[in-house]
Amino acid sequence: MINLSTPGSEPASSRPGLIDVSLRIGLLALLVYACSRIVLPFTSMMLWAVMLAVMLYPLHLRLAARLGNGWSALLIGMFGVAVLLVPMVIVVTSLGSSLYSLITSLQTQSLTVPPPPPRLADVPLVGGKLTEAWLLVATDIPAVLAKHGQMLRDSARWLVSFASGLAASELSFVISFVIGTVLVAYGKGAADFAQRLMGHVTGSGARGTRLVALMAATIRGVALGIIGVAVIQSLLVGIAFFIIGLPAAGLLTLAILFLGIIQVPATLVTLPVIGYVFVTEATTPAIIFAVWTLVAGLSDNVLKPLMLGRGLEVPMPVILIGVIGGMLVDGLLGLFVGPVLLAVGYVLLMEWMRQHPVDGAAQIDGPAP
Template structure:
C-alpha cells in the first residue's frame, strides 16, 4: 500500500519571484528606509556624548587639510602618513597645553601674594585707591560706599562668611568636574584627529565619492563650500585673534603693565571671540588709571580700540567672506548666532550654515 501523499497539482505551484509585486517591493523599501533611519538614530544616541569630540576634530581637520596635503606632497614624507599624523596631532596638543600650562604656572606663582593680600583684607580691609577721588562724577558716593563696606576689616562681613559656605564648596566641585570633562574631551578629540590625519587622502576621496553618490554633484559642491566656510572662519577668528594679542601685547609692554606675556595670551584668546578683546584691554587700562598712569591708560584704550576696530570691520570679514563669498552681515550673524546656539563650536558651524542659505538663495534668484 502506497503511503506517500499525492503530488501537488502543477497549477498550485507559484514561482517565488511572482510574489514580489511592485506594491510589495515599495513597502519593503519603505520598511528598509525606516529601519536604516532608526538604526542611525540609535547609533547617534549611543555616541551622543562624543559628537562634540568628532565635531571639534572635524573643524581642526578641515582647517589644517591644505597643510596636510602640502606636507604629504613632500617627497621626503610621501607615504609616511602615520608620522605626519603624529607630528600634527602633537603640534596641536602643544599649542593648547603650553599656554594653559603657562597660565597655571603663573597663577601658582601669584597664589602666595594673593593669599597674603586676602589675609590683610580680612584683618585691615581693602585700602581705597587714590583714583576714586579723581573721578569726575560720583567720587564722593563711591568713596563713602568703599569706606562703609570695604575699608573696614572684612573678617565678619557677609561676603567673607559666604566664602566659607557650602556654596563655595559646591562651585569648586562643579568647576573640578567641568575641568575633568574638558580634559577628557580634549584627549578624545586628539585621538579622533590623529585617526583623521592618518586616513588622509583616502578619507577625503571616500567622502567626496559618497557625497556624489548620495546627493549628487550639487550636494557635494555645497558640502565643499561649507568646508571652505569652516576653514575661512578658523583663519578669521584664530589668526586675527593672535594678531590682536600680539599688537596689544606690545602696547602692554610699552605702558608698563606686569605679566605682559600672560595678558597678551588672554587678549589673544578673547579676541578670537567677536567683541571680547575690548574687555581685556579695557580692564588693563582701568588698572593703569588706578595706578595713576592716566596717559598710559588713555593711550592703551585708544590704541586697542583702533586695533580691534580694524580687525573686526576689515581684516576678519575679508578673511571669512572671501573664502565663503558671504557678505559681512551674514558672516556676523553666522558667528554670533552660531555661538549663541551651539556654544564655542557654533563660531565655526554658523558661517557654514549661512553658506547653505546663500547657495539656496543664489539658486532661487538665478
C-alpha cells in the same frame, strides 16, 4: 496562458509586502538608534576634529611635499597639541584657583579687600563713587556679605562649576586634535567620501562637490578668520595679564577670547584693566603694560585681513548664537564648535535658497510642451 502583466513589471508575489517593508524600516531605525547612542558622546569632539582637519589640510599638503604624508601629520599634531594645551592649562588653572579662593573666602566670611588706591578718587566722573563703594567693601565686609552674601555665593558656585567644565574640556581638545591629525593624514580619502555622500544627498555629483568646497571654505574662513584671530589676540593680551600679576588673569583672558569670537572690541576689557593697573602699579610698568595691551587688543585689525576668507559673509548674530549656544551645550569645546557649525549651516541654507528660485524660474519660463 496569456500573460497579462505589463512589460517590466514584477509578479505580485515577488513584491515586498507591508510587513516586510515595515520590518526593514524598523531594523534600519534600530541600527541608526544603536549607532547614535555610541557616537553621541563623541559628537562635539568629532565635529571639532573634522573642522581642524579641514582647516589644517592646506598646511599639511605643503609640508607633505617635503616631509612625507605621515611625518607631516605627526608634526602638525604634536605642534598643535603643544601650542593649544600649554596656554589652556595655564588659563584654566589660574581661573580655577582664583574662583576656589573666592568661594572659600565667601563661605568662611574671611574675604579681605585692600583699601582703594588714592589715585582712584581722581578719575573723572566715576572716581568718587567707585572709591566710596570700594571703601565700604574694604572696611565693612561682614555687612556686605550679610546683604549680598547669598547672591555672591551662588554666583561663585556657578563659576566654579563652569571652571570645572573648562578643565574637563582640555582632554576633549587633545583628543579632538589627535583625531583631526589622523583625518589630515587621510584627507584625500575623506574628501572623496564627503563628495560622494553629498552627491547622493543632493542627487548630483557636481552639486555635491560644489557644496563640499563651500563647506570647506566656510570652515576655514570662520575657524581661521574669526576663532584663530580671537585665540591669537587673547594669547597676546593674556601674556600681559599674567606678567603684571592680575588676580583674575585667567578669567579676563577668557573674556577677551569670548569678545574676539563674537566680534566685539577687546578694549571693553583692556581699558578698565589698564586703568586698574595705573592705580595699583608703578608708573613705568603700567605704561609698558598699557602699550602692550593696547597693541595686542587692536591686533585683530591686522590679523583679520590676513586670515579671514574673502567673500565670507556670515552675520554676527549667527556667530553670537553659535558661541553662546555652544558654550551652554558643550562648554569650552562648544565655544569653538558652535559658531563654525552654525556658520556652515547658514551658508548652506543661503546656497539652497539661491538655487531653488532659479530652478523654479527655469521651469516656469521653459518652452511649453
